[in-house]
Amino acid sequence: MKTSKLNIVLAGNPNSGKTTLFNALTGLKQKVGNYPGITVEKKVADIDIIGHNVRIIDVPGIYSLYSKSIDEKVAQSIICDKFQDDYADVVVVVADASNLRRSIFLLTQIIDLKIPVVLALNMIDIASKKGIIIDVDQLSFELGIEVIAINARKARGLLKLKDAIIRTISNQSDNYKTTLDVNKVFGKIILEANQIRGMQNDYASFLSLCGYDMGNTIEQKVKISVLSKDNELIVDRLQAKETVRRYKNIDIIISKSTKIVEAEGKYRATEIIDKILMHPFFGYLIFLSILFLMFQAVFQWSSLPMDVIDSLFTNLSSWTASVIPQGVLNDLLVNGVLAGIGGIVIFIPQIAFLFAFIVFLEDTGYMARVSFITDRFLKQVGLNGRSVIPLLSGAACAVPAIMSARTISNWKERLITIMVTPLMSCSARLPVYTLIISLIIPVDLYYGIFNLQGLVLMLFYILGFVAAIIIAFFLKFIIKSKERSFFVMEMPSYKIPDWKTVIYTIFEKVKIFLFDAGKIIIAISIVLWFLSSYGPGEKFKQIEDKWQDKEFAQENIASEKLECSYAGLIGKVIEPAIKPLGFDWKIGISLITSFAAREVFVGTMSTIYSVGDDDIVSIRERLRRERNKETGEPFFTTAVGISLMLFYAFAMQCMTTVAIVYRETNSIKWPLLQFLYLTVLAYLSSFIAFQLLS
């Protein structure tokens, strides 16, 4: 049942400035979570307005109460179902003033449900510059509710809005205006439904007849569906008729309360920018250039903070090692917990910068254009123009990327997007690539500018993308679905991004990575620490005795101990299976440990080769000296390196992704299938590459 707090629900169309208003009202008090049992993001904040303790709830953007996707259903049930925990005491509909006609469609539906509602008219100044002059008082009179002009970005009009919210809650009466009398349109069937529901709420009865869950009991639902069948109602026809009638009434309201004048010149900017950005040739060229610049910038900018974090953790480790008495606890903290946390935190700069770019592109309105120009090609392989955001985000981290696939309403397209997103080269693969490339590819310059190492790295990013497209194409034929696919998407006007929204989003994405992925990585690090620090029998003691008082004792003891540890034994067990790929038992251990998270690879390699620290240069030197026991040649040949990189490019070495795919698809089948196909792909491509190259 409902909580005692007053619930204020923010509803509105996508791109209406709803999130901006939420940020402006709540600041840092917001909490982001999930609705129980489903994966729709839930944003709430408990704040105080004019002495009232209220809870503000931001629901997913919707165009109407005719909900289809999970996101829309959540928004609808919070507004319509009084048995919901978060059921609205008052709804604030946020509307883009320059898009008034479409924005108030949802509003009039809510008004007709006799729910207390306030209209927050956003960006009214921009609307007037576009030539749309709105008479706020007249609009308020026509709708029979409070209408407040606000500017969410500049935090203007918020006090008036808060006043109006409180007034609306306290002055509730039964004097609701009706914007569309469904009783007149559809006749006595509405009254019959009212009787079944035991309530005089025509519009709620109408939506019940359309099959929506309006907080009806099971008995009422059954009776209503019988009523609907007896009258041979066709829901599609019903809704279409209602929508057309409603818009007619809205057009009357708008003609009474707005005036159209000549637009100011600069508000045609969107049209001019689109001529270039959506150009059939230059549009693509610009998109590719932006991508290229984005990756260049991300890697350059993040290298400094990553170095700082690295040295911070090195210092923290050595400080911890010296403060806590020698023994198991010390070892566990330094080599298990701290090593695990350090391995996660180091990726934050890259993830933050990549998401900064993506949120920036989204908030300016450009991402919708990218979806527009790519839909044609993505549709061909079973994806959707909207898949662009998950795929691009996948270059930072697959976990938030897979969650962002929720905006794709078609289940098949969404599922294919989820299935192929892990193929995009995420930032956790980068240290693995960097280490191996520096080992096997010479530092040559081609034509004076192209760095060969950089080219190979780029090649692996392209490889991931191409593989994603090919796999998507196959999945298109495997996954069956009768659901129709659309690309009906609003192309919002361009605007300068709201820095607050950008910062909050980055903050959220990093948090998801840090906590969701972090928990698993730390747990695995501890297990790994145990497996590599302990072994069966008396072996460990014998090694210590053997190396006592000899030169390089520490390093040699560490590496021999590892060979005899549980982890080493496992590595040797799987060696026959990975030998055809060019790997030995040492790489085997790293492969096993990286099945939890790829980034563990470099750390494990440094432990196995007893280098002492995670510095890439020293690991590289040590690996370069490694010889093949049978031939005496260097072990890390080009063939082994390429094979290893291919394995990391394809294998599903990320427990968190598996967990997220399970959560998002709500089935064990899809993560399992994904894990299998990625493993087979990784093994085969490594096998072929090694056999061909060696």
Add this chain to the structure above:
Amino acid sequence: MLSLSQLPVYTDAEISKINDPDLEQKLLEMGCTPGEIISVVRKAPFKGPIAIMVSSYMLSIRFSDACKIDVNTKDEN
């Protein structure tokens, strides 16, 4: 009578009928009601999506869906 996919760029037309129930509901609630003035502003290459202006905002739909929307140009009225 033309289908939206045949409508030349920057030509105003009136929506007459949407011949597909699923598509109809989706477009209706976004304001594409019969009689509304729409125009095509941008076309993606190779029969990719079409961007239309309706009630002073821009909306994209796929080419194949645009074929199912009947429109009347001003001269016909």
